Amino acid sequence: xxNILEIESLRKYYxxxxxxxKALDGITFQVMQGEFLGIMGxxxxxxxxxxxxxxxxxxxxxxxxVMQGEEIQHLKGDMLAQYRGQTxxxxxxxxxxxxxxxxxxxxxxxxxxxxxxxxxSDRRLEKLASYLEVVDVLDKFPSQMSGGQKQRIxxxxxxxxxxxxxxxDEPTGALDSKNAKALMEKMTGxxxxxxxxxLMVTHDCNAASYCKRILFIQDGVIFHELRRDxxxxxxxxxxxxxxxxxxxLGGGSANVL
Amino acid sequence: xxxKLVSRNSKRNRKENGLFFSxxxxxxVAFYMIQSLSHQDVMIFLTKMESDAVGKLLLMIPLFxxxxxxxxxxxxxxxxxxxxxxRRHEFGVYLMMGMRRSRLFLMLLAEDFRxxxxxxxxxxxxAVLLSELVSLITARLVGLGIADHRFSISLTAxxxxxxxxxxxxxxAVLILSGKIARQEIGTLLVEAPEVGKKxxxxxxxxxxxxxxxxxxxxxxxxxxxxxxxYRFNTLAISSLLMLAALCCFAAGVAMVQSHSGSEQHTLDYxxxxxxxxxxxxxxxxxxxxxxxxxxxxxxxGLIRTEDGEYENTFQMESVMEALRAMPESEARxxxxxxxxxxxxxxxxxxxxxNQICVLSKQPPIELKEAQAAVYIDPEFSSYERNHILNLILxxxxxxxxxGAIYHLINEVQTLRIVTDRSITxxxxxxxxxxxxxxxxxxxxxxYVNGVLNPDKIKGKSLLNAISEMNQKLDRTGLVxxxxxxxxxxxxxxxxxxxxxxxxxxxxxxxIANTVIGVQFLMSQQKTGKRYQTLIQLGATYQTMCDSAGRxxxxxxxxxxxxxxxxxxxxxxxxxxxxxxxRTQGRIPSMLLVSLAMILLLxxxxxxxxxxxxxxxxxxxxxxxxxxxxx
Numbered sequence: 026x027x028n029i030l031e032i033e034s035l036r037k038y039y040x041x042x043x044x045x046x047k048a049l050d051g052i053t054f055q056v057m058q059g060e061f062l063g064i065m066g067x068x069x070x071x072x073x074x075x076x077x078x079x080x081x082x083x084x085x086x087x088x089x090x091v092m093q094g095e096e097i098q099h100l101k102g103d104m105l106a107q108y109r110g111q112t113x114x115x116x117x118x119x120x121x122x123x124x125x126x127x128x129x130x131x132x133x134x135x136x137x138x139x140x141x142x143x144x145x146s147d148r149r150l151e152k153l154a155s156y157l158e159v160v161d162v163l164d165k166f167p168s169q170m171s172g173g174q175k176q177r178i179x180x181x182x183x184x185x186x187x188x189x190x191x192x193x194d195e196p197t198g199a200l201d202s203k204n205a206k207a208l209m210e211k212m213t214g215x216x217x218x219x220x221x222x223x224l225m226v227t228h229d230c231n232a233a234s235y236c237k238r239i240l241f242i243q244d245g246v247i248f249h250e251l252r253r254d255x256x257x258x259x260x261x262x263x264x265x266x267x268x269x270x271x272x273x274l275g276g277g278s279a280n281v282l
Numbered sequence: 283x284x285x286k287l288v289s290r291n292s293k294r295n296r297k298e299n300g301l302f303f304s305x306x307x308x309x310x311v312a313f314y315m316i317q318s319l320s321h322q323d324v325m326i327f328l329t330k331m332e333s334d335a336v337g338k339l340l341l342m343i344p345l346f347x348x349x350x351x352x353x354x355x356x357x358x359x360x361x362x363x364x365x366x367x368x369r370r371h372e373f374g375v376y377l378m379m380g381m382r383r384s385r386l387f388l389m390l391l392a393e394d395f396r397x398x399x400x401x402x403x404x405x406x407x408x409a410v411l412l413s414e415l416v417s418l419i420t421a422r423l424v425g426l427g428i429a430d431h432r433f434s435i436s437l438t439a440x441x442x443x444x445x446x447x448x449x450x451x452x453x454a455v456l457i458l459s460g461k462i463a464r465q466e467i468g469t470l471l472v473e474a475p476e477v478g479k480k481x482x483x484x485x486x487x488x489x490x491x492x493x494x495x496x497x498x499x500x501x502x503x504x505x506x507x508x509x510x511x512y513r514f515n516t517l518a519i520s521s522l523l524m525l526a527a528l529c530c531f532a533a534g535v536a537m538v539q540s541h542s543g544s545e546q547h548t549l550d551y552x553x554x555x556x557x558x559x560x561x562x563x564x565x566x567x568x569x570x571x572x573x574x575x576x577x578x579x580x581x582x583g584l585i586r587t588e589d590g591e592y593e594n595t596f597q598m599e600s601v602m603e604a605l606r607a608m609p610e611s612e613a614r615x616x617x618x619x620x621x622x623x624x625x626x627x628x629x630x631x632x633x634x635x636n637q638i639c640v641l642s643k644q645p646p647i648e649l650k651e652a653q654a655a656v657y658i659d660p661e662f663s664s665y666e667r668n669h670i671l672n673l674i675l676x677x678x679x680x681x682x683x684x685g686a687i688y689h690l691i692n693e694v695q696t697l698r699i700v701t702d703r704s705i706t707x708x709x710x711x712x713x714x715x716x717x718x719x720x721x722x723x724x725x726x727x728x729y730v731n732g733v734l735n736p737d738k739i740k741g742k743s744l745l746n747a748i749s750e751m752n753q754k755l756d757r758t759g760l761v762x763x764x765x766x767x768x769x770x771x772x773x774x775x776x777x778x779x780x781x782x783x784x785x786x787x788x789x790x791x792x793i794a795n796t797v798i799g800v801q802f803l804m805s806q807q808k809t810g811k812r813y814q815t816l817i818q819l820g821a822t823y824q825t826m827c828d829s830a831g832r833x834x835x836x837x838x839x840x841x842x843x844x845x846x847x848x849x850x851x852x853x854x855x856x857x858x859x860x861x862x863x864r865t866q867g868r869i870p871s872m873l874l875v876s877l878a879m880i881l882l883l884x885x886x887x888x889x890x891x892x893x894x895x896x897x898x899x900x901x902x903x904x905x906x907x908x909x910x911x912x
Contacts (some may be wrong), residue, residue, distance in 0.1 A: 106821060110820020125507070
């Protein structure tokens with residue numbers, strides 16, 4: 026399997042000299058094609074900054090982000106828009122659906138941005154909608170949907186252009202446990218069946234237990250890494266391992282493992 | 283700290299809402315202009331000539347002032363409301379941090395006061411300069427000498443402008459900040475909830491008109507739908523205001539155009555109740571005879587029978603019959619009605635009328651025995667009526683004057699026979715001189731027309747020349763009426779109608795545009811999150827600007843197009859309602875002028891749309907800059 030994303034000593038500093046905050050302080054890791062990678066950390070650890078750097082929402086202070094062999098800091102204008110729209114699919118914590126567009130229109134929005142003929146994607150839309158179980162709400166406005174439906178519509182929107190990688194920022198953050206579970210199952214399914222590469226930031230241990238690998242970040246550096254031993258290790262066992270690391274994280278002690 | 287905050291905030295408000303701020307500036311200028319009307323050169327001149335009418339007009343100014351105050355209040359109220367809505371969150375934070383409500387209230391008042399004073403400081407000098415400029419231009423246009431122009435600042439106008447403006451702003455802000463300061467912190471901190479969405483979009487019919495195949499088509503359409511459906515009342519009001527502005531402006535300019543240059547000016551003076559000899563004698567007594575190039579008689583007398591009777595001296599059955607046979611038209615009916623009363627017309631001697639013809643550079647008319655020409659004062663004639671009448675006159679209709687048969691020949695004559703416009707003849711007959719003596723029995727009114735010697739008035743504007751001559755003539759005891767006085771009367775109508783209509787047009791247009799523009803930009807800022815999502819989905823700056831541009835185009839376009847179409851009918855209605863019958867005939871040409879003016883305002887609207895697009899592009903660019911979001 027090949028690397029799809031390479032992060033090399035990525036740094037992001039806020040502020041100047043004395044009052045400088047190091048949100049990311051030299052992070053290096055790779056994401057393989059078809060991987061389901063989780064990033065965990067307490068709030069302020071820099072996990073959202075990391076995701077935002079990859080999503081080109083913020084510009085890193087130093088280091089390299091290479092997506093499919095291309096360094097994304099150098100992207101500009103149309104190429105950047107292309108990257109945001111087609112190379113990555115972004116799943117927001119707050120869904121970020123346009124509330125004046127119906128579900129279908131929201132999902133098809135990226136198509137009109139990247140002038141993809143609609144007919145071609147209609148099949149994909151059908152497939153995604155039925156897989157994500159949102160066929161019923163396609164013609165409703167976001168205000169008429171439940172949180173879970175909104176997030177699944179958002180997921181369909183992120184997937185409609187078949188991006189190389191899905192970036193998910195706390196996708197279960199605004200969902201109740203039942204909806205969160207349903208969403209995570211769908212995401213695992215996408216990863217397993219359609220070989221979708223997913224990078225998910227979360228601090229929900231339950232959601233994280235669906236991942237194949239988890240990176241723990243603290244104070245801007247990678248602090249620990251967990252790999253689920255598939256298929257020998259059950260999800261429950263993996264979940265318990267995650268909990269242990271999280272407990273250590275809080276104390277910030279060095280004697281993990 | 284408090285004052286620092288106030289000054290920073292009001293500066294930021296000005297920057298973020300430049301469109302609203304510039305509208306305020308324009309309204310200050312308009313306020314001052316109407317208030318300082320009495321200081322305009324033309325008005326100072328008119329006060330000398332037509333003090334009564336000017337007095338009445340100036341009395342109406344407070345009324346307009348009041349009316350504008352009311353209209354502008356709504357503008358300021360709504361625009362300030364948008365501004366406040368946008369800062370709700372900020373207010374909530376102030377309160378959370380322990381700012382007392384009274385202090386927040388005071389802060390808002392102080393902020394507003396500061397920006398109002400800034401607006402006045404910038405606006406008033408512009409207003410004074412502009413009003414001087416308008417004064418000079420109008421004076422030049424009507425031919426008043428500008429040598430005696432004095433720079434004038436109307437202190438009352440400045441005071442009234444400042445007072446009115448501050449009053450409006452403070453009242454609006456008082457109400458709004460009162461409302462804001464009374465709200466719960468929680469409601470302030472939460473973004474104002476968006477209106478619930480309807481299941482079925484109502485505006486499918488124009489969905490198809492937004493160009494297919496463009497990126498973000500659905501998004502553009504939905505944005506527009508939201509704005510149009512939920513703000514339809516604002517749009518409707520704006521459209522009505524635009525309609526009013528277009529009508530006022532187009533009709534006003536066209537009327538000015540029709541008043542000015544409507545007539546040829548040949549005679550400078552008319553001396554009343556004198557003969558040419560008497561006038562010449564008096565003038566030479568005062569050494570003024572060289573000042574005039576022409577002194578000539580013009581007599582008018584009622585046709586009477588040999589017994590001195592006036593009644594039924596004249597019958598024109600054949601003309602009436604020919605008129606009745608004409609295809610039905612308004613002009614024909616007016617003529618039929620007017621002529622049915624013409625049983626005792628006036629007569630004018632041919633030679634004296636011909637002198638006027640020569641002065642006006644028109645061929646003199648010729649009459650043989652038992653022939654007469656029809657004279658109708660320009661006040662009573664119109665293009666259509668003259669046309670109808672000329673058709674009939676071509677056939678030399680037969681008429682009876684005191685029992686004798688005459689034939690009417692020539693076209694209708696309409697040259698002014700005196701300068702005094704209060705002397706008008708709705709129908710008269712031009713007859714050979716001997717016939718005139720015979721028909722009037724030697725009883726007539728004598729007027730003497732004078733034309734100033736062109737060599738003597740060289741280098742002076744005509745109006746100055748006449749003003750000087752008036753002073754000299756006042757000493758001679760001659761009763762006279764000058765072209766200037768009549769011109770003044772006419773000028774008054776022009777100035778009054780143009781000033782008021784154009785003033786109203788500007789006010790209406792400002793309000794309509796500001797309301798639409800500010801509302802659009804505010805809602806764009808409010809829905810900024812959507813644009814950010816689009817960026818995240820890979821929309822380029824260009825795509826979003828295109829989409830916003832199309833939204834603006836439609837958002838402005840709908841009310842504008844409706845207003846423009848309606849205004850064409852509105853102007854037509856205004857013309858037929860307001861114009862004197864004399865000018866009715868010129869409606870087609872005036873409509874053309876109005877159409878040009880409507881187009882001109884269309885251009886203004888276009889420029890405004892451009893400005894709003896620019897502002898919206900700036901908004902979008904701001905959203906493009908990556909931000910840290912936690």
